[in-house]
Amino acid sequence: MPPFIEAHKLEYAYPLEGGKRILALRGIDLAIEQGEFVALVGPNGSGKSTLARHLNGLLLPTAGEVRVGGLLTSDSRHLWTVRQQVGMVFQNPDNQLVASTVEEDVAFGPENQALPPAEIRRRVDEALGVVGLNGYRTHPPQMLSGGQKQLLAIAGALASRPACIVFDEPTSMLDPPGRRRVLETIRRLNAEERLTVVLITQSMDEAAAARRVLVMHAGRIAMDGPPVEVFEQEEQLQALGLDLPPVVEIAHRLRERGTPLPTGLLTVEALARALC
Amino acid sequence: MNLLLPGMYVAADSALHRLDPRVKMGAALLLMAVPFAIQHLASILLLSALVAAIAYLSAAPLPALARTLRTVLWLGFFMFVFYLFTTPGRPLVTVGKIVMTWEGLGAAATQVYRLCLLVVLSAILTFTTSPAQLAHGLEALLGPLTRIGLPVREFALVLTIALRFVPTLFEEIDKIAKAQRARGADPGAGGVRQRVRGWTSVFVPIFISAFRRADELATAMEARGFRGTQQRTRLYQLRLTRWDLVAALVVVAACLAIVGLERLR
Amino acid sequence: MLIRVEDLSYTYAPGTPLERVALQGVNLEIGPGERVGVLGPTGSGKSTLVQHLAGLLEPTAGQVWLDGVAAHARTAAARARRQRVGLAFQYPEDQIFEQTVFREVAFGPRYLELGAAEITARVRWALEMVGLDSPAMEGRMPLTLSGGEMRRVALAGILAMRPEVLILDEPTAGLDPRGRRELLGRVRAWQEQIGFTLILVSHNLGELARVAERAVVLARGQVVADGSARQVLSDGESLRAAGLDVPQTVALLQALRQAGWEVRTDRLLPEEAVAEIVQAAKLGLAKSVSLRKPEREEARL
Helix, strand or coil, rough: CCCEEEEEEEEEECCCCCCCCCEEEEEEEEEEECCCCCEECCCCCCCCHHHHHHCCCCCCCCEEEEEEEEECCCCCCHHCCCHHHHEEEECHHHHCCCCHHHHHHHHHHHHHHHHHHHHHHHHHHHHHHCCCHHHHHHCCCCCCHEEEEEHHHHHHHCCCCCEEEEEECCCCCCHCCCCCCCCHHHHHHHHCCCCEEEEECHHHHHCCCCCCEEECCEEEEEEEEHHHHHEEEEEEHHHCCCCCHHHHHHHHHHCCCCCCCCCCCCHHHHHHHHHH | CCCCCCCCCCCCCCCCCCHHHHHHHHHHHHHHHHHHHCCCCCHHHHHHHHHHHHHHHHHCCCCHHHHHHHCCCHHHHHHHHHHHCCCCCEEEEEECEEEHHHHHHHHHHHHHHHHHHHHHHHHHHHHHHCCHHHHHHHHHHHHHHHHHHCHHHHHHHHHHHHHHHHHHHHHHHHHHHHHHHHHHCCCCCCHHHHHHHHHHHHHHHHHHHHHHHHHHHHHHHHHHCCCCCCCCCCCCCCCCHHHHHHHHHHHHHHHHHHHHHHHHH | CCEEEEEEEEEEEECCCCCCEEEEEEEEEECCEEECCCCCCCCCCCHHHHHHHCCCCCCCCEEECCCCCCCCCCCHHHHHHCCEEEEECHHHHHHHHCCCHHHHHHHHHHHHCHCCCCHHHHHHHHHHHHCCCCCCCHHHHHHHHHHHHHHHHHHHHHCCCCCCCEEEECCCCCCCCCHHHHHHHHHHHHHHHHHHHEEEEECCCCHHHCCCCCCEEEEEEEEEEEEEEHHHHHHHHHHCCCCCCHHHHHHHHHHHHHCCCCCCCCCCCHHHHHHHHHHHHHHHCCCCCCHHHHHHHHHCC
């Protein structure tokens, strides 16, 4: 089966004043399979958000191509199918909510797809159930916490029944409890609902939960592999301006000082067990 | 979230809450027009009784309604004084050149009464009808105008989004105002130039942020498949029930009766 | 400046359906030059608390004393003290509105009734402190700068007022790891150089561990912990009250301690944890006991 999302020699250039251009993406080749959980990390300006916006056709390549389910995003006949297949949740919880009540906001996607009202109702109920916001149906969005707003945004994306959701730094404006709830929901969506997940994040802790980590730098994919492998490249990550989760860093230092430790220790429990 | 706008919607289950917004808006408009067609005390009392009955059916707590009247306290006061002293007629009290007339008293009372009724009726309307429902009702009522090319659906969408962001905007204004106050800007003090700088320091960032918000929101809407309002369906379907028809008939009949009574005298 | 918070309570929108008690009987004293971290979940009252410290809110009950003067009072003495407290809200770049970087940074100092020469000197100094002292920077439009640069301009605007107390609410929110490290390093350097009282509101325990010597935990409007950063940030109970977990370093050391190692568990930074583990191993305080739960429970029986 061909990969669900593919990019071939993807380039994207922003136009500037005076006819100049900035190359935000410099020839990306990428394949994401159905059901994968991919984390996309990199410093600000590395092109993560730009790449994400190519996956649902918000941006179109200035060179190269992007395919979703075999369909070209640049083909206007397929644009709406692409957007139905790949949902997106953005960083600012407030700036993606349009309606005055929770259920109306979830309904926005299906309404745009011109589904019959009974079907919209079904989808809204389903999506609210999955994220656990059933008790808040008629609440106005401003009464929700940041974490709940993001869950609402996720429900809104789910209501269109996409095969994949791209999360653009969904937790960076949340407090730790909110962050945990959102990440747990994302993890569950991938594990139980088989949703393909692309999670853009600045936090290596969050990236550690994914099954595959893509590290971007200056418009290119610099590293691509399971978290365990990527975190082994400590020098390279530091050169790229990225952190390691504390556990991984401790394991590295201990190994440097001669303690025999296996690779691939990502959690406190694993490291503690290895030391004992 | 700290700001309680007088007359804001409160989710409850009163008789009025369950009515169709179109009926409520139409009734409100009608009832707001009636006080301008009546003068006699009897008609005024009847109308007031009708409005009181409606207020009762709305389950709005009296203190809340009273508070909404506070917003027009000063306007009402100035109106009263204005009509009191400028209506010609039989003098009531004379202070030098300034004359208070009986007719003035009557006119002032009537005008203030009309003002209060307008405020109370719109408070009851917004208390029993959520912003979303108001927008739906408006969209439905103005719907036929799309046939002559007016962007009714777009307008309704703009209205809904604006309503949704009002509380968010207030929060942001609060935050920016506090941030600038923390830097020393005191909106109340200083000469004109200082005050202008103070206001600028709050409103420019809000404007900038509003544009950024709009941009992000538009992107999010596109990502959720928004492609114009033409073929959109809706989760909520407004449907008239018998109670809506009954309520509409009752209000229309009562208004006709009150105005008729007025004419007969 | 001595800050004294006495039985402070604050209720939002009293007497309305939106009434909410944000702070309840908070008692706190912060002395000059202290580096204090404030943590707590959303709704715990930390923003409300720091706004009181800057004199922006009037207490519903209790009082905030800045060098013996009520912070919110309308007197000249109170105003003078408020001017010595600098507060940066979250995403401070949102408050930028002037046409040039210079004027933006000069905004605060201008309210201090200083001479033009003094203002210019302060603006230049502040821009140097945030690392934006290139000659072209003063005349640039702030909105054309990158997010990180705009944030530094906003912070310069507060530094230029030469506060004796600097309160930063999540100063690194939204920055990438390198940006966070740089900013935090600068903040630390400023504090060491100038000696102001630093109050840092943050969810990021790693950052607090690097900058704060004292930590205060708020939950539901009350102080649930107040002590040395080392002590508070390794105390699971009060952190959980704030919806937080102990840092991974502490969790690791606690797990080892449970396995019989004799290690201190209040080492907050990775390098400290490493040092602690290595030392324990050298001194033979490490035990190779299995961590498998069922076995240990049997042993206890």
